[in-house]
Amino acid sequence: MLNAIAESRSEVEASRSAPGFAPEAPAEIPDVPLFTITARRRTMGSDLGDLWTHRELFYFLTWRDVKVRYKQTVLGALWAILQPFLTMVVFTLFFGRLARIPSNGVPYPIFAYAGLLPWTFFSNAVTSAGNSVVGNASLITKVYVPRMIIPGSAVAAALLDFAIAGLILIAMMVYYGVAISAQAAMLAPLTVLLAVLAFGVGTFMAGLNVKYRDVRHALPFVIQLWMFATPIIYPSNFVPAKWRWLLVLNPLTGIIEGFRGALFGLDFQWFGFAVAACAAGGILTYSVHSFRRMEREFADIV
Amino acid sequence: MRPIIRVSNLGKLYRIETRVRRTLRESIVDSLVAPVRYIGGCINRLTDGAVTNRSAGAGAHVWALKGVTFDVMPGEILGIVGRNGAGKSTLLKILSRVTEPTEGGAEIYGRVGSLLEVGTGFHGELSGRENIYLNGAILGMKRTEIEEKFDEIVAFAEIEEFLDTPVKRYSSGMYVRLAFAVAAHLEPEILVADEVLAVGDVAFQKKCLGKMSDIARQGRTVLFVSHNMASIESLCSSCLMIDSGRLVAQGKPSDIVSCYMASGFRVNSGERSLSEHPGRRPGSITAMTHVQLSSEEGSSLQGSSRMGAPLEIRVRYNAQRPLRPVLGVTVRSLRGVPVFCVSDRFCGQLAFCEPAVRGTVICRIEKLPLMPGTYVADLWLGDAGGDLDIIFDAISFEVLPADVTGTGKLPPQECGPVFCDATWRLIDESEGIASHDSRFDDNSSL
Numbered sequence: 208m209l210n211a212i213a214e215s216r217s218e219v220e221a222s223r224s225a226p227g228f229a230p231e232a233p234a235e236i237p238d239v240p241l242f243t244i245t246a247r248r249r250t251m252g253s254d255l256g257d258l259w260t261h262r263e264l265f266y267f268l269t270w271r272d273v274k275v276r277y278k279q280t281v282l283g284a285l286w287a288i289l290q291p292f293l294t295m296v297v298f299t300l301f302f303g304r305l306a307r308i309p310s311n312g313v314p315y316p317i318f319a320y321a322g323l324l325p326w327t328f329f330s331n332a333v334t335s336a337g338n339s340v341v342g343n344a345s346l347i348t349k350v351y352v353p354r355m356i357i358p359g360s361a362v363a364a365a366l367l368d369f370a371i372a373g374l375i376l377i378a379m380m381v382y383y384g385v386a387i388s389a390q391a392a393m394l395a396p397l398t399v400l401l402a403v404l405a406f407g408v409g410t411f412m413a414g415l416n417v418k419y420r421d422v423r424h425a426l427p428f429v430i431q432l433w434m435f436a437t438p439i440i441y442p443s444n445f446v447p448a449k450w451r452w453l454l455v456l457n458p459l460t461g462i463i464e465g466f467r468g469a470l471f472g473l474d475f476q477w478f479g480f481a482v483a484a485c486a487a488g489g490i491l492t493y494s495v496h497s498f499r500r501m502e503r504e505f506a507d508i509v
Numbered sequence: 510m511r512p513i514i515r516v517s518n519l520g521k522l523y524r525i526e527t528r529v530r531r532t533l534r535e536s537i538v539d540s541l542v543a544p545v546r547y548i549g550g551c552i553n554r555l556t557d558g559a560v561t562n563r564s565a566g567a568g569a570h571v572w573a574l575k576g577v578t579f580d581v582m583p584g585e586i587l588g589i590v591g592r593n594g595a596g597k598s599t600l601l602k603i604l605s606r607v608t609e610p611t612e613g614g615a616e617i618y619g620r621v622g623s624l625l626e627v628g629t630g631f632h633g634e635l636s637g638r639e640n641i642y643l644n645g646a647i648l649g650m651k652r653t654e655i656e657e658k659f660d661e662i663v664a665f666a667e668i669e670e671f672l673d674t675p676v677k678r679y680s681s682g683m684y685v686r687l688a689f690a691v692a693a694h695l696e697p698e699i700l701v702a703d704e705v706l707a708v709g710d711v712a713f714q715k716k717c718l719g720k721m722s723d724i725a726r727q728g729r730t731v732l733f734v735s736h737n738m739a740s741i742e743s744l745c746s747s748c749l750m751i752d753s754g755r756l757v758a759q760g761k762p763s764d765i766v767s768c769y770m771a772s773g774f775r776v777n778s779g780e781r782s783l784s785e786h787p788g789r790r791p792g793s794i795t796a797m798t799h800v801q802l803s804s805e806e807g808s809s810l811q812g813s814s815r816m817g818a819p820l821e822i823r824v825r826y827n828a829q830r831p832l833r834p835v836l837g838v839t840v841r842s843l844r845g846v847p848v849f850c851v852s853d854r855f856c857g858q859l860a861f862c863e864p865a866v867r868g869t870v871i872c873r874i875e876k877l878p879l880m881p882g883t884y885v886a887d888l889w890l891g892d893a894g895g896d897l898d899i900i901f902d903a904i905s906f907e908v909l910p911a912d913v914t915g916t917g918k919l920p921p922q923e924c925g926p927v928f929c930d931a932t933w934r935l936i937d938e939s940e941g942i943a944s945h946d947s948r949f950d951d952n953s954s955l
Contacts, residue, residue, distance in 0.1 A: 236619075241617055244604070246614065271643055275634045347607070348607060349607065506602065
């Protein structure tokens, strides 16, 4: 080892002293620092610029999450379909057949699946985003990456499962003979809204999880409760009118009802959609703000 | 020429709490109590003007770095030396934007690539090929850049035939080779590296050092932390020394290295209190209270031992709970190169002892295999679950020459710090060679 070092030293020295050797002119030093490290908080603008320069990393992390998720499984990506599909079968048996929960004239299986599809995406995205920062501790402590990329890519990876499971929905709609109406165009903004909401909630959870590992244990429970508070197994008009306002406070109500409205050509509930959009925007703003505040000490406590 | 890095008055404060992580319940209670306490504080201040010091009981504050100011010129290879816990890694972490300073700042006029660890973000399930892309992206390489250098990286790591095997099936050597290969092909204007040279086998280490000299030749700026004084002296063009978070010396590598080796490494008198030790790793629980080195039962060494003599390391501890102690000792040379390590973690001789709240763990080395010189020992105390208390450079001691060979001769110092017993014999295979003796005579007569 010492010999190896000594040799390499002489190589360096030789090359430095060799005639005609000039160290390649170091790249010109710009007038303004590429970045400045201070104890002060960074501006939102510089953070956004940072996210933009790391867009390829965002792609690679998403790609990694997708690649790794079904490694060493027999069924592979089929799991993305099985998860909501089997839940739908169970729900159909218990809630559709036994409890005879109404489904607004749509066959119960497709009614349930149209709710389960966005819900499964939401719950998977929030759970994996919530655990993403803690699960990628070495990306926090050993290298600089804009931290918001980490929960962001977890949500993006969940979108793929959403798309795969969506294929089954199309098959079911053909099977049950549900016609597509022009309202289906609303699916795109609804999906965007859903992803924004999942990113907002997931990012906040991810930041909180770094400091309080309680989140890891509370999250599955909260998600489960949230599911029952959302009209997935039942339509929202199943709830007594006097309590319906409470349901609308849940931003997912508007989104899930919106999905059904768009798919089955029902009355599109603009009010619910507007509430969901406002709530998603509010949650996103708040969680980005608090994540940026919390991320300053991630490396010291994760 | 203008500097490429300008660091001014950089400081980082760590709060060391007895319980580092508060639970959710505590902070909920805290946030409920805080307004009451705040109002109480206001009233106090109004009544007697005394400022209540809330943080007094909360835990100790440690400046991991304080008032560090320096410039780095483009093309400079700056070595950073200092004892463990001196703040070197914190400095690198701040400069690579992993953590934020508490005060002061730095202006950086170039793209920074940081290598605080090799293989950051490697995923065991992904193949070598996939990990090259992933790790490259994490280190800040562009996709096109990775594609361009892909073949070079693969050739450097010598893993061609395993390119599509998941890295979890790699041998550890292949793993670090691949990790270093990706890192070595990173081409930022500023490279920040933390002791990543010591990977792989000797041949690969040589290759890594060659790569480092290439980087030096290309005129890139490198900040390099190492405990290996030999590599600091050989690679760096200038050097900083940090002690207890402060910049204490700056200059030519050879000057700084000798300054570093002279500083602090006084030979301890064979025993040392460990209750308040500067080398204790931040975050450790203070469990070890005292260390004594002795050659025989109870008799202290007075700071020196003899080659080949028995050495007993006696560590007294006082844990807050009954402990089945696991002690580890790493002996390093003054240049910081580890020489050997003994740990009950690998032997498990105390694995079934009765747990004790306090006690003395005795590690006996029958024949000390060290050449004459000064050495330092790091101590690690823990239990089956892991290490609790880690003290770097816990105690230093001197090994005196002894006539271990029975001839009065010893191998020279350059042959390394370890002395090894050996026996010698000759198998005579000259039977049947008739002219054996005469040939010998012939030669001698010539």
